[in-house]
Amino acid sequence: MSFINYASREINCKIVYYGPGLGGKTTNLQFIYAKTNPSNKGQLISLATETDRTLFFDFLPLDLGTVRGFRTRFHLYTVPGQVFYDASRKLILKGVDGVVFVADSQEARMDANLESLENLKINLRENGFDLMTIPYVLQHNKRDLPTAVPVETMHRMLNVKGEQEFEAVATTGVGVFETLKAVAKLVLQELSKR
């Protein structure tokens, strides 16, 4: 749920990175954090296990500058992808404005992608949202791996409503900012419709 403060002339929007475990959601945020000007970012908070798996969420606040006299901030969150953390995923989707689905391109992870996508639909619905109408983009991550399946196959299996798709290698940053820009744009366009 975006938050518009007329007193301080600020607007805050929430974007959630969703997808299967080990797909590269946290790596997306780490790359964004590493490449953003210090004056435009807050701390990257990671609530993770000892083996660096997301336990509850990662959080990164970004300041994108001013639009129509309002300071525009995006709060980026990731969910824990591991199946058994479903209760936490549900909580993090509360009040979401836009979703990035980070799919893992490896053939062996296709079932996990599909399962996570189904789970996203259900958890959005439980929070009063609909995947068909919410600002949403699809990222095909780990394109660098030899086991990556063709993008056309990914598209056929995972594209739900003709959403924009981005090929990415989150570890080196390929496609990371393109994905972020696309979802941020959709969120702001959605606000302008209200």
Next chain:
Amino acid sequence: MAILSQSMVIYEEEFERISSVLARLWVDANAKIVFLVDKNGQQLAAKGDLDKVDTTSLASLTAGNVAATDGLARLIGEKEFSILFHEGERDNIHISIVGQRLILVVIFDERSSLGLVRLRVRKAAAELEEVLSQMADKAAQRGEEVVSPFAEITDEDIDNLFSE
């Protein structure tokens, strides 16, 4: 605070009132920091030694903490745990729910006490709830008139955000 479709909106007058309640609580409770955040982790207002902490992170973690605790409450058949308290060696955090969707946080050290904080929080929470309900009435009256400042946003405006 008006509900503008899905957005939460806060205006100058309400912001001033909320800020003054927080300022009074800060003094009366002898607190280091008091702040108000919504359940989604957006900070509404804050008062105190703010330059020493990252309030954006504080807001997000508080909301996460409350969300997890709400989840626990539901699991065991409670509606919510209305107060959370974390005790540290030096500093303590007192967290309470106001008007069901806001979270009031007080950080204090040995110059105050849990009893005092509890007492003052109760009073401040009642005042905040009153402000909230007046805002809800106002929003209901205003109804459809509320328009988003982004109604006329252009593609160019959005592109400019990413121009660096």
